[in-house]
Amino acid sequence: MTIRTLILVLATAALAAGSATAWSQQSRSGERATQTTQERQMERMQSREHMKSAEQMQQRDQERLQAQEKAQEKTQEKEQDRLASSDSDREQLQERDRDQLQERDRDRIHQDDIFGGQMMTEQERTRYQERMQSATSEEERARIRAEHRDQMRQRAKERGIDLEEPGGDQ
Known part of the structure; x- marks a missing residue:
């Protein structure tokens, strides 16, 4: 009985060891499967995030x-x-x-x-024209013209300007 018991114990131990190894391999394989599934899910999430970020970048570029x-x-x-x-x-x-x-x-x-008109101010020209228009005779106009010529010649002499006689009767 001892041999038989021993064989039974050894057989049981071998079976147990084989079962433990099988169970260990199965559990590792399950872990791998779980890990692989988790990895796939992570990859999918990263891919989705990458696509979202690419879409967001494209949208930002468009904006x-x-x-x-x-x-x-x-x-x-x-x-x-x-x-x-x-x-x-x-x-x-x-x-x-x-x-x-x-x-x-x-x-x-x-x-x-007007003779010497370039040396006169606008007011002087206007006043001269008014005097000429208000003169009642040709003699009075000639006298105003002569006075004016004398004044302009004097002014030209003071300024060192040569005066030319105008083409008209003024």
């Missing part, structure tokens, strides 16, 4: 492009406004220049019509 386009449009509008205002400013300046040229031309006409 940046839209913001840049809006900024360019605003810049273009400002440039157009500036050009439009500079056009109106330019038109105003041109109109002012035309007015100044007309005034200068009128002054030249008056200066050219």
